[in-house]
Amino acid sequence: MxxxxxxxxxxxxxxxxxxAKNYNNIDEIYVMDLKQKEQSIxxxxxxxxxxxxxxxxxxxxxxxxxxxxxxxxxxxxxxKLLKKFLVIGSTGHTLGVQEMVSNIIGFCSVLYAPNASLxxxxxxxxxxxxxxxxxxxxxxxxxxxxxxFKKDAPSGTALYFIQHxxxxxxxxxxxxxxxxxxxxIGVILNSVIFSGNCxxxxxxxxxxxxxxxxxxxxxxxxxxxxxEAGYYDVQQYLLSLKVNFA
Amino acid sequence: MxxxxxxxxxxxxxxxxxxAKNYNNIDEIYVMDLKQKEQSIxxxxxxxxxxxxxxxxxxxxxxxxxxxxxxxxxxxxxxKLLKKFLVIGSTGHTLGVQEMVSNIIGFCSVLYAPNASLxxxxxxxxxxxxxxxxxxxxxxxxxxxxxxFKKDAPSGTALYFIQHxxxxxxxxxxxxxxxxxxxxIGVILNSVIFSGNCxxxxxxxxxxxxxxxxxxxxxxxxxxxxxEAGYYDVQQYLLSLKVNFA
Amino acid sequence: MxxxxxxxxxxxxxxxxxxAKNYNNIDEIYVMDLKQKEQSIxxxxxxxxxxxxxxxxxxxxxxxxxxxxxxxxxxxxxxKLLKKFLVIGSTGHTLGVQEMVSNIIGFCSVLYAPNASLxxxxxxxxxxxxxxxxxxxxxxxxxxxxxxFKKDAPSGTALYFIQHxxxxxxxxxxxxxxxxxxxxIGVILNSVIFSGNCxxxxxxxxxxxxxxxxxxxxxxxxxxxxxEAGYYDVQQYLLSLKVNFA
Amino acid sequence: MxxxxxxxxxxxxxxxxxxAKNYNNIDEIYVMDLKQKEQSIxxxxxxxxxxxxxxxxxxxxxxxxxxxxxxxxxxxxxxKLLKKFLVIGSTGHTLGVQEMVSNIIGFCSVLYAPNASLxxxxxxxxxxxxxxxxxxxxxxxxxxxxxxFKKDAPSGTALYFIQHxxxxxxxxxxxxxxxxxxxxIGVILNSVIFSGNCxxxxxxxxxxxxxxxxxxxxxxxxxxxxxEAGYYDVQQYLLSLKVNFA
Numbered sequence: 001m002x003x004x005x006x007x008x009x010x011x012x013x014x015x016x017x018x019x020a021k022n023y024n025n026i027d028e029i030y031v032m033d034l035k036q037k038e039q040s041i042x043x044x045x046x047x048x049x050x051x052x053x054x055x056x057x058x059x060x061x062x063x064x065x066x067x068x069x070x071x072x073x074x075x076x077x078x079x080k081l082l083k084k085f086l087v088i089g090s091t092g093h094t095l096g097v098q099e100m101v102s103n104i105i106g107f108c109s110v111l112y113a114p115n116a117s118l119x120x121x122x123x124x125x126x127x128x129x130x131x132x133x134x135x136x137x138x139x140x141x142x143x144x145x146x147x148x149f150k151k152d153a154p155s156g157t158a159l160y161f162i163q164h165x166x167x168x169x170x171x172x173x174x175x176x177x178x179x180x181x182x183x184x185i186g187v188i189l190n191s192v193i194f195s196g197n198c199x200x201x202x203x204x205x206x207x208x209x210x211x212x213x214x215x216x217x218x219x220x221x222x223x224x225x226x227x228e229a230g231y232y233d234v235q236q237y238l239l240s241l242k243v244n245f246a
Numbered sequence: 247m248x249x250x251x252x253x254x255x256x257x258x259x260x261x262x263x264x265x266a267k268n269y270n271n272i273d274e275i276y277v278m279d280l281k282q283k284e285q286s287i288x289x290x291x292x293x294x295x296x297x298x299x300x301x302x303x304x305x306x307x308x309x310x311x312x313x314x315x316x317x318x319x320x321x322x323x324x325x326k327l328l329k330k331f332l333v334i335g336s337t338g339h340t341l342g343v344q345e346m347v348s349n350i351i352g353f354c355s356v357l358y359a360p361n362a363s364l365x366x367x368x369x370x371x372x373x374x375x376x377x378x379x380x381x382x383x384x385x386x387x388x389x390x391x392x393x394x395f396k397k398d399a400p401s402g403t404a405l406y407f408i409q410h411x412x413x414x415x416x417x418x419x420x421x422x423x424x425x426x427x428x429x430x431i432g433v434i435l436n437s438v439i440f441s442g443n444c445x446x447x448x449x450x451x452x453x454x455x456x457x458x459x460x461x462x463x464x465x466x467x468x469x470x471x472x473x474e475a476g477y478y479d480v481q482q483y484l485l486s487l488k489v490n491f492a
Numbered sequence: 493m494x495x496x497x498x499x500x501x502x503x504x505x506x507x508x509x510x511x512a513k514n515y516n517n518i519d520e521i522y523v524m525d526l527k528q529k530e531q532s533i534x535x536x537x538x539x540x541x542x543x544x545x546x547x548x549x550x551x552x553x554x555x556x557x558x559x560x561x562x563x564x565x566x567x568x569x570x571x572k573l574l575k576k577f578l579v580i581g582s583t584g585h586t587l588g589v590q591e592m593v594s595n596i597i598g599f600c601s602v603l604y605a606p607n608a609s610l611x612x613x614x615x616x617x618x619x620x621x622x623x624x625x626x627x628x629x630x631x632x633x634x635x636x637x638x639x640x641f642k643k644d645a646p647s648g649t650a651l652y653f654i655q656h657x658x659x660x661x662x663x664x665x666x667x668x669x670x671x672x673x674x675x676x677i678g679v680i681l682n683s684v685i686f687s688g689n690c691x692x693x694x695x696x697x698x699x700x701x702x703x704x705x706x707x708x709x710x711x712x713x714x715x716x717x718x719x720e721a722g723y724y725d726v727q728q729y730l731l732s733l734k735v736n737f738a
Numbered sequence: 739m740x741x742x743x744x745x746x747x748x749x750x751x752x753x754x755x756x757x758a759k760n761y762n763n764i765d766e767i768y769v770m771d772l773k774q775k776e777q778s779i780x781x782x783x784x785x786x787x788x789x790x791x792x793x794x795x796x797x798x799x800x801x802x803x804x805x806x807x808x809x810x811x812x813x814x815x816x817x818k819l820l821k822k823f824l825v826i827g828s829t830g831h832t833l834g835v836q837e838m839v840s841n842i843i844g845f846c847s848v849l850y851a852p853n854a855s856l857x858x859x860x861x862x863x864x865x866x867x868x869x870x871x872x873x874x875x876x877x878x879x880x881x882x883x884x885x886x887f888k889k890d891a892p893s894g895t896a897l898y899f900i901q902h903x904x905x906x907x908x909x910x911x912x913x914x915x916x917x918x919x920x921x922x923i924g925v926i927l928n929s930v931i932f933s934g935n936c937x938x939x940x941x942x943x944x945x946x947x948x949x950x951x952x953x954x955x956x957x958x959x960x961x962x963x964x965x966e967a968g969y970y971d972v973q974q975y976l977l978s979l980k981v982n983f984a
Contacts, residue, residue, distance in 0.1 A: 119445050122379035126372040133368035135491035139640055139675030148631055148687070169491070179671030183631030184687025186946035195640070195676025198455040199365050202448075208924035208946045209444040245381035245415070385886055385921030394877055394933070425917030429877030430933025432700035441886070441922025454678035454700045611937050614871035618864040625860035627983035661983070690947040691857050694940075701936040737873035737907070 001225060002028040003218075004051030006066055007058030007090070009033035015214040016055060023218060034062050044069045053085030053109075053225055055217050060092040060152070063100075070104050085109045085224045089116055089217050091156025098231050109227040113234050114156035116216030120190065121238050123205045124161060127192050128168045130201070134194055136171040143191040145181040153180035157190050165192075247471060248274040250297035252312055253304030253336070255279035261460040262301060269464060280308050290315045299331030299355075299471055301463050306338040306398070309346075316350050331355045331470045335362055335463050337402020344477050355473040359480050360402035362462030366436065367484050369451045370407060373438050374414045376447070382417040384442045391427040391435040399426035403436050411438075493717060494520040495710075496543035498558055499550030499582070501525035507706040508547060515710060526554050536561045545577030545601075545717055547709050552584040552644070555592075562596050577601045577716045581608055581709050583648025590723050601719040605726050606648035608708030612682065613730050615697045616653060619684050620660045622693070626686055628663040635683040637673040645672035649682050657684075739963060740766040741956075742789035744804055745796030745828070747771035753952040754793060761956060772800050782807045791823030791847075791963055793955050798830040798890070801838075808842050823847045823962045827854055827955050829894025836969050847965040851972050852894035854954030858928065859976050861943045862899060865930050866906045868939070872932055874909040881929040883919040891918035895928050903930075 003020060007013045008031030020026045032047045048054065048070060056063055066086075074082070086108055088097060097112040104110065115121075131140060142162055144155040154162070162176045181187075188207040194200065207213070223237055249266060253259045254277030266272045278293045294300065294316060302312055312332075320328070332354055334343060343358040350356065361367075377386060388408055390401040400408070408422050427433075434453040440446065453459070469483055495512060499505045500523030512518045524539045540546065540562060548555055558578075566574070578600055580589060589604040596602065607613075623632060634654055636647040646654070654668045673679075680699040686692065699705070715729055741758060745751045746769030758764045770785045786792065786808060794801055804824075812820070824846055826835060835850040842848065853859075869878060880900055882893040892900070900914045919925075926945040932938065945951070961975055 117445060119380055119384075119440075119442055119447065122376060123447055125379065126376040129375055130368060130372040132491055133371065134365055138365075141673045141675055143671070143673075145685070145687070145692075171491070177673065177675065179635070179673065181633045181635075181669065181671070181685055181687065183633055183669065183685070184689065184692060186690040187687060187692050193637070193673055193675070194365075195637075195673065195679060196365055197676065198453060198458050198678040199363060200452050200454070200637075200676060200679050201365065201369055202450045202452075204448045206446050206448075207444060208446070212444050245378055245417070387919045387921055389917070389919075391931070391933070391938075423919065423921065425881070425919065427879045427881075427915065427917070427931060427933065429879055429915065429931070430935060430938060432936040433933060433938050439883070439919055439921070441883070441919065441925060443922060444924040446883075446922060446925050609937060611872055611876075611932075611934055611939065614868060615939055617871065618868040621867055622860060622864040624983055625863065626857055630857075663983070686857075688857055690945060690950050691855060692944050692946070693857065693861055694942045694944075696940045698938050698940075699936060700938070704936050737870055737909070 001026050001222070002030065002050060002052045003221060004030045004032060004047055004054035006032050006047075006054050006056045007034070007062055009035055010057060012057045012089070012210050012213055015210055016057065016217060019211070019214045020218055023222075025222065026218070034058060034065065041069065045073050048073050048084065051084070053087070053221060055087045055089060055221055057089045057217070059090050060094070063088060063090045063093065067100060067104065070108065074104055074107050082107055083109070083229060085221065085227070086111070087217055087220050087224055088112045089213070092152030101231060105229055105231050107229055109224050109229050109232065111220055111224040111232040111234065111237060113217065113220055114160050116213040116220060117205075117207055118216060118238070118241075120157065120205050121234060123203070124164060127161070127203060128164060130194065130203070131165050131169045131172065134196070137196060139177070139195040140165060140172055140175070141177045141179070141193040141195070143179050143193060145183070145187045145189040147185045147187065148183050150182055153182060154178045155180065155190065161190065161192065247272050247468070248276065248296060248298045249467060250276045250278060250293055250300035252278050252293075252300050252302045253280070253308055255281055256303060258303045258335070258456050258459055261456055262303065262463060265457070265460045266464055269468075271468065272464070280304060280311065287315065291319050294319050294330065297330070299333070299467060301333045301335060301467050303335045303463070305336050306340070309334060309336045309339065313346060313350065316354065320350055320353050328353055329355070329475060331467065331473070332357070333463055333466050333470055334358045335459065338398030347477060351475055351477050353475055355470050355475050355478065357466055357470040357478040357480065357483060359463065359466055360406050362459040362466060363451075363453055364462055364484070364487070366403065366451050367480055369449070370410060373407070373449060374410060376440065376449070377411050377415045377418065380440055380442070384440045385423070386411060386418055386421070387423045387425070387439040387441070389425050389437040389439065391429070391433045393431045393433065394429050396428055399428060400424045401426065401436065407436065407438065493518050493714070494522065494542060494544045495713060496522045496524060496539055496546035498524050498539075498546050498548045499526070499554055501527050502549060504549045504581070504702050504705055507702055508549065508709060511703070511706045512710055515714075517714065518710070526550060526557065533561065537565050540565050540576065543576070545579070545713060547579045547581060547713055549581045549709070551582050552586070555580060555582045555585065559592060559596065562600065566596055566599050574599055575601070575721060577713065577719070578603070579709055579712050579716055580604045581705070584644030593723060597721055597723050599721055601716050601721050601724065603712055603716040603724040603726065603729060605709065605712055606652050608705040608712060609697075609699055610708060610730070610733070612649065612697050613726060615695070616656060619653070619695055620656060622686065622695070623657050623661045623664065626688070629688060631669070631687040632657060632664055632667070633669045633671070633685040633687070635671050635685060637675070637679045637681040639677045639679065640675050642674055645674060646670045647672065647682065653682065653684065739764050739960070740768065740788060740790045741959060742768045742770060742785055742792035744770050744785075744792050744794045745772070745800055747773055748795060750795045750827070750948050750951055753948055754795065754955060757949070757952045758956055761960075763960065764956070772796060772803065779807065783811050786811050786822065789822070791825070791959060793825045793827060793959055795827045795955070797828050798832070801826060801828045801831065805838060805842065808846065812842055812845050820845055821847075821967060823959065823965070824849070825955055825958050825962055826850045827951070830890030839969060843967055843969050845967055847962050847967050847970065849958055849962040849970045849972065849975060851955065851958055852898050854951040854958060855943075855945055856954060856976070856979070858895065858943050859972060861941070862902060865899070865941060866902060868932065868941070869903050869907045869910065872934065875934060877933045878903060878910055878914045879931040879933070880914060880916045881918070881931060883921070883925045883927040885923045885925065886921050888920055891920060892916045893918065893928065899928065899930065
């Protein structure tokens, strides 16, 4: 596979590129980053052309640029020639991602992964079950702690949690509180707190090294590459795996 | 219903008696406690005779006494006359409870509730799902924090967690670590910590007031009263409830 | 001592009244509550007149009423006759408490106790030392979790923490973030999170039973009764105790 | 400075070597590791000879080897020629470190750093103050969580905490409980839990990247290099820094 890493000069991007070298089925790695001065629309298109698909970790701003170029490119070419894949790891988008990519899913398989830790999705699945069995008497709060430079709050993951909990538990609609800590460097934490009558349940998922995300995104790229064009949810990815060991 | 509370002078016993007064379907409440000096086997048997069933919160030592008297009584009477119920809320037994009660389940419906918080069982259910989906690469640790006078460690609840996790996830057999804090007064906390590669998940259930247990035990008594003679697990009780609100 | 409990029909007020019965030096207890229909300004004044001093747990609204009546009363009487004391345990005031009570400290000793747990103040003292030794490279976040009916956020205690940390560590001025959970019943928790470079420190103080506050406020009342008229800070109370056992 | 890193092929050792390259005052870096097959006593002595001093992160077993060689070497040479320094970052020793190094402190400045995170020592200082002000009514528990390969429990840091708390608070002698989690990879956490009457305080220090220790040990090496021969405690190092920013 020829893999493009967009945002490849950032902290996470660098780790993806480093780790990708250990993947046998990744033959070529191309890096692009908005920080590069020499970039132009032409170079951007070349980047897309050269790669079978792209992992995007460029941030909300970058994703927009990438999608524009993707669309521009897709509209000019014979769709049959360029079935691409795209794993979007950036968060903080003002629009829904599914909506944002609606114009490119004709010729592109897109996976939106607001969080690339597999265990986090297993965590969410258990949290949803817990919310469903606790029922309407319990208040739910979603909390996240990320580094001081992170601009969006709550985190993309926390938002995803809220949406999922609301859709699985109708009584939680518009009722889930959230809070965020933005401080230091190195804390990557998402928490759900259930408050009942004289009882409280706190569940916390923490990642200590972004290596976890780099590996997760690469594994997702290998999977989405073989999917038909269309929009994919991380839940669909999860279902494709052996998700229950018991 | 005529309800007996064995261990009814202790902290939890007192709360059960207080709360029972608010239950319409509990007509009479009898209290017995090993601390009472005047007790004798005769009085003990009268206690059992007077009640439709008993909630036991007397501690491991007390449960043994109670079961002996129950058995003694059962062996002398016409079983048809005395279908009783028993909710065992004590923990710290050296033998398995199911084994301990095997001689009385001919004429008695017995529910063993090492923890009477309903939400704790929902919590365990989610924890088991999480352990199953995380799989063998994750280490599991069960932790509990209880008051400084509690003698058994780990707590009955923590032990139950370990057994359940081991039976649901064969790879965890003999692999689950545990730790306990015994300190202060008022902390009632059970925690499960999953440790992976650069990731950690911590889930904690805390009860702030033993009112939760008093209410739970009374609700369980109302249910087990109508069950046929036999041994019942708290999971069976849970299944009888509307356990999933979604 | 003749003690008045204003807000004495609320949850905390009831506990204070119950516990006060065990204090040998509290001879008479008077209860007043805004929920009482029959109250009038005359009754309110009688309440103040009858008591040597008052513990206020009526909430921000109530405190204002109480201070108005206090002032009204003080302005009409011979100040020498009525040296009173007042322990303000309510929080959520829109003005600073010291400012609010400025008109009554001529004839009243006032202690503002946004939190009546002694250990919480020892906790704060350690937190301040930690903030001072960690220095400007660490970000500080104050978090609190209280019941779903609590109206003010952050809690009075959290606000006090922020003010104290800012005044002890000039580099934190306007830099301390905060978050609050309002959910369930029974969680009373204040937390300070320090985020550094690949390091994080989390310190949490939790109260499991408002008995702690009832006892704290009664002990404070016994102390402030013997203080000269004026405004007192909980730090001053702390200094009067044997604060360091080592 | 010519710096030796003993245990320099391990995870932490590698990080120290990497980071040392950025230190202007570290001119040469020598690496030695028990995993190297070709090692012999001669090579070991050469290693000591070549370096101005050594950072030891080889583990308890390695430290013993290192001290033997150090002693052997010291006994044969003119002490004036070889004032060396040694920073011991290994833990899990069966003997006290001060005792273990007693034979080499005639010609060597030794700093024992069971934990090289500066903030951890500030944390401990606050914890000690908290224990002192809470007093004898509170129970104290020390907890640590480290990776699944760590052999000693409690951690060297946790042990140090216990000793310090016991010596600062005589009533805690033999009364401090501890627990440890050994699981996963990447959690580096030390916690102190204070349990009172209906109150609990939990303080947790977590390191997310061993970069923190690598930097700490290098900074300590620069300091101990200029100290006179003798045994040094990490507290002495702390005092030499600007420890209080306020």
